[in-house]
Amino acid sequence: MENALNKQAVSDDLMILNMGPQHPSTHGVIRFVITGDGEVMQRAVPHVGYLHRGIEKLAEGLPYPSFVPFTDRVDYLAAMFANHGYAMAVERLLGIEVPRRAEYLRVIVSELNRIASHLIGVGAMAMDIGAFTPFLHGIREREKLNDIIEELCGARLTYNYIRVGGVSFDFPQGLDAKIRAFLDTFEPLMEEFDRLITVNEILVKRCANVAVIDAETAKSYGLVGPNLRGSGVDWDLRRDLPYSAYPDFEFNVCLGRGFRGTLGDAYDRFIVRVQEMQESVKIIRQALDGLPEGEIKGKLPRKLKPAKGEAYGAVESARGELGYHVISDGTDKPYRVKIRAGSFNATSIVEHASRGLMIADLVVLIASLDVIAPEIDR
Amino acid sequence: MGDFFEYLKSQWSFAQEHPALAFFLLVVGYGIVMIGFFSAFAGPVTWVERRVAGRMQCRIGPNRVGPHGFLQWLADGLKNFLKEDLIPNAADKILFRIAVYPVFAGVFLTFVVLPLGPWIVGADLSVGVVYLLAVTALVVTGIIMSGWASNSKWSLLGGIRSAAQMVSYEVAAGMALLTAIIPAGSLSFQDIIEHQGGWPWQWLVVYSPATFLAFFVYFTASLAEGNRTPFDLPEAESELVAGYNTEYSGMRFLFFAFAEWANLYVIGAVITAVFLGGWRIPGVDIATQTNNIWLQFAGAAIFLTKASVLVFVTIWLRWTLPRLRVDQLMLMCWKYFVPFGIGLVVLSLFWQVLAAAVPTWVTSAISVLLTLAGAALVAGMFWRAWYNIRAGKDAPVYTWLI
Amino acid sequence: MGSVSTYFENVKNAAVTIFEGMAVTLSWMFRRPITIQYPDRTPEPVKDTLPDRFRGILEVHIPACTACSACARACPIDVILVETQKHPSGKGRLLMRFDIDISKCMYCGLCTEACPTGCLRHTPVFEATGRDIHNLVVHFVDGPVVPYKHKKGRPVPASPPPGDIVQALLKPWDAEYVAWSPGEFVERDAGGGDGEKGAASPGKVEGGATGSGSG
Numbered sequence: 004m005e006n007a008l009n010k011q012a013v014s015d016d017l018m019i020l021n022m023g024p025q026h027p028s029t030h031g032v033i034r035f036v037i038t039g040d041g042e043v044m045q046r047a048v049p050h051v052g053y054l055h056r057g058i059e060k061l062a063e064g065l066p067y068p069s070f071v072p073f074t075d076r077v078d079y080l081a082a083m084f085a086n087h088g089y090a091m092a093v094e095r096l097l098g099i100e101v102p103r104r105a106e107y108l109r110v111i112v113s114e115l116n117r118i119a120s121h122l123i124g125v126g127a128m129a130m131d132i133g134a135f136t137p138f139l140h141g142i143r144e145r146e147k148l149n150d151i152i153e154e155l156c157g158a159r160l161t162y163n164y165i166r167v168g169g170v171s172f173d174f175p176q177g178l179d180a181k182i183r184a185f186l187d188t189f190e191p192l193m194e195e196f197d198r199l200i201t202v203n204e205i206l207v208k209r210c211a212n213v214a215v216i217d218a219e220t221a222k223s224y225g226l227v228g229p230n231l232r233g234s235g236v237d238w239d240l241r242r243d244l245p246y247s248a249y250p251d252f253e254f255n256v257c258l259g260r261g262f263r264g265t266l267g268d269a270y271d272r273f274i275v276r277v278q279e280m281q282e283s284v285k286i287i288r289q290a291l292d293g294l295p296e297g298e299i300k301g302k303l304p305r306k307l308k309p310a311k312g313e314a315y316g317a318v319e320s321a322r323g324e325l326g327y328h329v330i331s332d333g334t335d336k337p338y339r340v341k342i343r344a345g346s347f348n349a350t351s352i353v354e355h356a357s358r359g360l361m362i363a364d365l366v367v368l369i370a371s372l373d374v375i376a377p378e379i380d381r
Numbered sequence: 382m383g384d385f386f387e388y389l390k391s392q393w394s395f396a397q398e399h400p401a402l403a404f405f406l407l408v409v410g411y412g413i414v415m416i417g418f419f420s421a422f423a424g425p426v427t428w429v430e431r432r433v434a435g436r437m438q439c440r441i442g443p444n445r446v447g448p449h450g451f452l453q454w455l456a457d458g459l460k461n462f463l464k465e466d467l468i469p470n471a472a473d474k475i476l477f478r479i480a481v482y483p484v485f486a487g488v489f490l491t492f493v494v495l496p497l498g499p500w501i502v503g504a505d506l507s508v509g510v511v512y513l514l515a516v517t518a519l520v521v522t523g524i525i526m527s528g529w530a531s532n533s534k535w536s537l538l539g540g541i542r543s544a545a546q547m548v549s550y551e552v553a554a555g556m557a558l559l560t561a562i563i564p565a566g567s568l569s570f571q572d573i574i575e576h577q578g579g580w581p582w583q584w585l586v587v588y589s590p591a592t593f594l595a596f597f598v599y600f601t602a603s604l605a606e607g608n609r610t611p612f613d614l615p616e617a618e619s620e621l622v623a624g625y626n627t628e629y630s631g632m633r634f635l636f637f638a639f640a641e642w643a644n645l646y647v648i649g650a651v652i653t654a655v656f657l658g659g660w661r662i663p664g665v666d667i668a669t670q671t672n673n674i675w676l677q678f679a680g681a682a683i684f685l686t687k688a689s690v691l692v693f694v695t696i697w698l699r700w701t702l703p704r705l706r707v708d709q710l711m712l713m714c715w716k717y718f719v720p721f722g723i724g725l726v727v728l729s730l731f732w733q734v735l736a737a738a739v740p741t742w743v744t745s746a747i748s749v750l751l752t753l754a755g756a757a758l759v760a761g762m763f764w765r766a767w768y769n770i771r772a773g774k775d776a777p778v779y780t781w782l783i
Numbered sequence: 784m785g786s787v788s789t790y791f792e793n794v795k796n797a798a799v800t801i802f803e804g805m806a807v808t809l810s811w812m813f814r815r816p817i818t819i820q821y822p823d824r825t826p827e828p829v830k831d832t833l834p835d836r837f838r839g840i841l842e843v844h845i846p847a848c849t850a851c852s853a854c855a856r857a858c859p860i861d862v863i864l865v866e867t868q869k870h871p872s873g874k875g876r877l878l879m880r881f882d883i884d885i886s887k888c889m890y891c892g893l894c895t896e897a898c899p900t901g902c903l904r905h906t907p908v909f910e911a912t913g914r915d916i917h918n919l920v921v922h923f924v925d926g927p928v929v930p931y932k933h934k935k936g937r938p939v940p941a942s943p944p945p946g947d948i949v950q951a952l953l954k955p956w957d958a959e960y961v962a963w964s965p966g967e968f969v970e971r972d973a974g975g976g977d978g979e980k981g982a983a984s985p986g987k988v989e990g991g992a993t994g995s996g997s998g
Binding site: 018020026027028041042129130131132133134135136139140143188191192194195198199200203205206208209361362363364366 | 434437438439440534535538541542610611613614617618619620621622700701702703704705706707708709769772773774
């Protein structure tokens with residue numbers, strides 16, 4: 004591949020530019036080989052694998068519950084979802100019923116985590132476009148979320164909170180009020196964030212009509228989550244393949260509508276994330292109001308030894324469908340765990356979507372897809 | 382400078398006996414004082430920028446070195462002096478080494494014509510504005526040189542961006558300056574300042590709607606010339622790593638940074654001189670200010686205050702706005718600023734004819750109205766800021782140095 | 784016509800939104816920054832502000848340890864090393880070694896959940912560093928100890944406040960690495976070898992011997 008590119012470059016007088024693996028806006032260690040004529044790119048080919056840790060292989064050597072902390076490392080910005088997907092797959096394999104309270108707690112922490120992840124997503128996008136301040140305003144709010152989650156489970160990033168069969172801790176005293184207080188201040192600060200950056204004409208001009216991914220392309224590349232919904236495809240696992248306690252809640256699925264340009268451009272993906280945060284606030288409020296009493300962990304055998312078979316558990320993560328396919332061979336260790344993560348597909352569309360963009364637009368494209376390197380490589 | 386030398390001759394017998402030597406000494410002395418002065422200006426501005434950026438981002442900023450971190454700029458400078466001056470193996474070594482000098486010279490040569498008082502000026506050139514536009518164009522040669530000589534694609538892209546941007550925005554900046562020069566009737570900075578008064582409604586910025594708009598056009602265009610956000614494409618961190626100075630380190634990098642900070646002052650000073658009344662003290666006429674050395678220094682203080690406020694605004698803009706794309710930058714220049722500038726020049730010419738035809742109170746009233754509009758803009762900004770504080774359920778804090 | 788209105792619309796939008804954005808950043812010039820000036824300028828030490836469930840460096844309260852190795856089995860990355868041996872008298876076992884490699888630990892908390900007596904726990908201590916990474920292996924036992932045996936109705940030995948044990952065992956950051964070797968087994972009964980053992984090794988946990996005596 005690379006040799007072919009080189010040959011082409013020599014004959015066409017094109018420039019080959021290596022963006023990454025160490026570059027400020029590749030969001031982790033990803034490399035993009037850009038073939039271009041000065042600022043205008045012909046295409047950018049993503050090269051992944053710099054952060055490959057063999058997490059899927061590690062699962063094969065570990066008992067079922069011991070793999071949960073590793074899932075934190077699949078997506079460290081939204082580790083709750085990674086925990087949740089694996090726990091769901093194993094629960095389906097074992098046929099365990101999860102208590103209602105645990106399901107509600109899972110929803111609350113997941114949505115808190117979605118806000119935290121989207122704050123980084125939109126903030127980093129603003130930063131890649133050149134505005135540093137919105138990023139830190141996003142981080143500021145995320146810090147408060149981290150404090151809340153830390154109080155709940157003791158860790159700020161790698162939670163290991165959602166376990167097979169339930170969750171590891173119940174709400175400590177006073178956390179309910181703290182979450183409500185946070186949501187009350189978060190909403191006006193989100194409006195302020197919108198005034199600061201979301202409506203900013205320079206950002207709109209940088210994102211609108213840039214890197215348009217139409218619905219068909221998005222589907223055929225297997226995009227998921229906000230990237231798919233940004234292209235106008237109405238698909239949300241929380242509503243369409245209901246899991247956990249999501250059927251109990253009222254919320255909207257935010258779709259791109261070509262807010263300031265074409266449907267499926269970078270600005271649509273940006274706006275979808277901003278709106279999803281507001282929906283998450285709604286869900287958390289409902290879940291806190293309707294939090295049932297009861298156990299937080301289901302009845303589990305002392306040693307998890309599922310029967311031969313396989314199960315798939317998928318959650319709507321901040322980066323879209325995050326699924327675990329777990330195959331059991333009847334022992335206490337999985338035979339195979341396959342992780343299906345949204346970022347991998349999102350990266351694969353870069354080559355298609357980057358044709359004819361400028362280098363500055365490639366940065367916008369990558370940021371608008373909100374890819375995270377560990378989820379690509381695993 | 383010439384007037385001051387005449388004054389000196391009358392006071393100092395050495396100057397009468399050896400006028401050439403005395404004049405030479407005076408010029409060299411002034412040069413040294415000025416470079417020292419503006420170095421001492423550019424350094425603390427880095428500290429101010431970092432503190433302001435910190436507060437705007439809900440952080441604190443550097444506050445450990447010296448009182449409230451004030452000596453941070455010295456520490457950083459010293460660190461850069463001690464660092465190894467790396468030159469990439471594949472770089473064009475001669476060009477790489479000399480690229481910093483045009484950048485440095487381009488910024489510092491502007492201090493020749495930027496006045497701080499009736500006498501405190503390097504040389505009151507009759508073509509001061511043209512000279513200024515000419516020497517700032519030197520900066521672009523340095524940046525292209527560094528971009529090319531680094532032999533890095535990122536640097537090259539940065540250099541090319543910079544060239545396109547500076548050359549284009551020079552046109553818009555020239556147009557905007559011309560709009561203000563037409564009523565003043567001179568290209569000399571001292572003449573332009575003397576044409577204005579000390580009070581805000583006597584400044585050129587509110588002389589006519591044309592100059593009022595030209596103020597904003599020139600401010601934006603000079604941001605683009607100075608590579609400041611939203612026009613910092615040559616060193617766009619998220620795209621080009623660090624643009625034209627990617628490969629530089631140590632001393633040479635410091636010189637680039639230093640020129641950039643000094644350029645901040647140049648932006649502020651030119652606008653102060655041309656649009657905001659320069660060194661004029663409100664209610665003091667030129668003759669009084671010229672004859673009293675203390676009033677001259679007071680005028681310099683006023684000049685520096687106005688320039689510092691503008692420097693703060695550039696910093697503030699930098700930490701608020703995203704960056705434009707390179708084609709949008711060009712589009713903005715050629716589709717918005719240049720036609721706008723030409724329109725303003727024409728409007729300004731018409732205004733000259735019109736102002737001569739109507740009674741003076743009409744033009745004065747328009748000046749006062751424009752002053753009120755400017756004041757309303759500032760007041761509106763503070764009101765919105767206040768609204769944001771209230772909406773965020775926050776109590777205002779008035780301590781600046783936390 | 785549309786393009787002309789778009790033209791001026793663009794100018795207006797840019798002016799208004801930039802004004803609004805600047806108002807937001809200006810407002811933060813008048814608001815309190817959220818920075819915590821760790822480590823030296825915090826109103827109270829950061830360690831004291833952490834929530835109870837904070838998962839910091841692990842510590843073991845040896846007097847309550849049954850040497851069951853459940854923690855070592857639960858650990859997904861083999862951070863914990865528990866070695867036991869037959870008691871010289873032939874009855875029961877001896878806890879020879881209890882090491883936790885905090886340079887490797889990923890603070891998942893699985894071991895603490897597996898611990899039957901709660902002697903293994905996370906602490907609010909999070910500051911550990913060293914020139915030599917081997918210094919980050921904390922040895923909680925410096926000589927063979929008789930493990931605790933739980934008896935119904937008898938409370939588990941009370942432990943000092945979380946963090947004290949491991950804080951005392953952490954070496955200074957610039958300490959030289961000295962290979963660890965297990966001490967000699969001393970038969971201890973209540974009060975017996977307590978004093979001299981404690982005096983011999985200052986890093987040793989006080990009460991270790993009393994614990995083994997009671998168990």
